[in-house]
Amino acid sequence: MVNPQMVMYEEEFNLIQTVVDRLVRDANAKVVFIVDKNGQLISASGDIDNVDTTSLASLTAGNIAATGGMAKLLKEQEFATQFHEGEKANIHIQLVGNRVILVVIFDSKSSLGLVRLRVKKASEELNHVFESLLKKVAEPGADSPFSEISDEDIDNLFND
Amino acid sequence: MSFINYMAREINCKLVYYGPGLCGKTTNLQYIYERTNPDHKGKMISLATETERTLFFDFLPLSLGEIRGFKTRFHLYTVPGQVFYDASRKLILKGVDGVIFVADSQIERMEANEESLENLRTNLAEQGYSLEKLPFVIQYNKRDLPNVASSDELRQMLNKGNVPDFDAVARTGVGVFDTLKAVAKLVLTELRKGSGG
Numbered sequence: 001m002v003n004p005q006m007v008m009y010e011e012e013f014n015l016i017q018t019v020v021d022r023l024v025r026d027a028n029a030k031v032v033f034i035v036d037k038n039g040q041l042i043s044a045s046g047d048i049d050n051v052d053t054t055s056l057a058s059l060t061a062g063n064i065a066a067t068g069g070m071a072k073l074l075k076e077q078e079f080a081t082q083f084h085e086g087e088k089a090n091i092h093i094q095l096v097g098n099r100v101i102l103v104v105i106f107d108s109k110s111s112l113g114l115v116r117l118r119v120k121k122a123s124e125e126l127n128h129v130f131e132s133l134l135k136k137v138a139e140p141g142a143d144s145p146f147s148e149i150s151d152e153d154i155d156n157l158f159n160d
Numbered sequence: 161m162s163f164i165n166y167m168a169r170e171i172n173c174k175l176v177y178y179g180p181g182l183c184g185k186t187t188n189l190q191y192i193y194e195r196t197n198p199d200h201k202g203k204m205i206s207l208a209t210e211t212e213r214t215l216f217f218d219f220l221p222l223s224l225g226e227i228r229g230f231k232t233r234f235h236l237y238t239v240p241g242q243v244f245y246d247a248s249r250k251l252i253l254k255g256v257d258g259v260i261f262v263a264d265s266q267i268e269r270m271e272a273n274e275e276s277l278e279n280l281r282t283n284l285a286e287q288g289y290s291l292e293k294l295p296f297v298i299q300y301n302k303r304d305l306p307n308v309a310s311s312d313e314l315r316q317m318l319n320k321g322n323v324p325d326f327d328a329v330a331r332t333g334v335g336v337f338d339t340l341k342a343v344a345k346l347v348l349t350e351l352r353k354g355s356g357g
Contacts, residue, residue, distance in 0.1 A: 006163040013167035038255030040163040054202045058219045065251035146351040
């Protein structure tokens with residue numbers, strides 16, 4: 001298949017989580033999360049108990065996909081940044097390395113300028129982590145933990 | 161493209177319901193949503209027009225339980241069926257792990273079924289996928305209506321690859337979970353092969 005499988009290991013996860021945790025503080029954000037382009041949530045930080053991150057992840061990916069489609073029609077590579085301003089909450093969406101999406105939700109305690117500045121730095125760091133992660137996944141010997149699952153394991157999932 | 165998260169011990173897969181306009185893709189998701197234990201599902205999101213036609217997609221996250229210590233989670237998506245939303249359909253197919261084709265069994269929708277199936281092939285091919293290599297099942301929906309083609313006729317027309325297929329009445333739930341289980345099984349079996357989605 002064209003797409004390599006997305007795999008997340010503990011080491012890279014911790015690196016990503018550190019960047020995301022720090023971005024929440026540095027940008028005075030409410031919530032920061034990272035989604036892959038297919039809508040799978042990779043990491044989240046901040047006041048996540050009060051937001052539906054799974055739904056937001058899927059909608060963000062849909063949004064980026066639609067914007068990417070528009071870019072293509074206009075012969076642009078991509079529109080890497082989006083900003084939506086609400087009355088209380090604002091959302092800043094940044095495509096990182098054309099691979100994952102960095103989302104920052106913030107209110108009046110922060111500002112667009114600050115968020116943009118911090119997102120820029122965090123994006124660079126994240127890009128490095130995802131590059132090394134992709135290399136690791138591509139290495140031979142990175143076996144799927146599912147190579148040994150049996151028909152019975154699969155059937156058991158559906159015994160309800 | 162499934163997503164294996166060793167840290168969270170989770171495996172995430174993406175399933176897409178495809179088919180012609182008004183064939184019952186959203187109805188499938190609605191039924192699954194209604195009949196699933198709240199602990200095992202997230203919110204269902206429908207991006208629809210004011211007349212409740214799917215505009216972009218419906219989305220429903222489901223967890224199926226654990227396999228070898230990994231939580232299995234499936235993200236169910238529908239595409240907008242209407243012909244002119246083709247650009248959106250292409251986007252939703254990105255990263256797909258399994259496809260359910262929902263056919264409308266009514267005789268007058270035969271052409272629409274064939275057209276939509278062909279459109280699925282084309283859109284998958286554009287992204288380097290082939291329907292033959294992807295976990296794929298077919299559902300013949302609306303079996304309760306009076307003017308339907310027989311399952312055999314539908315099979316001959318739409319299921320040349322002889323993939324698992326199911327009669328269904330999505331409105332009342334007949335065949336809905338059978339279809340979902342069949343494609344989920346195929347996706348998990350594919351994972352076992354380690355081909356990486």
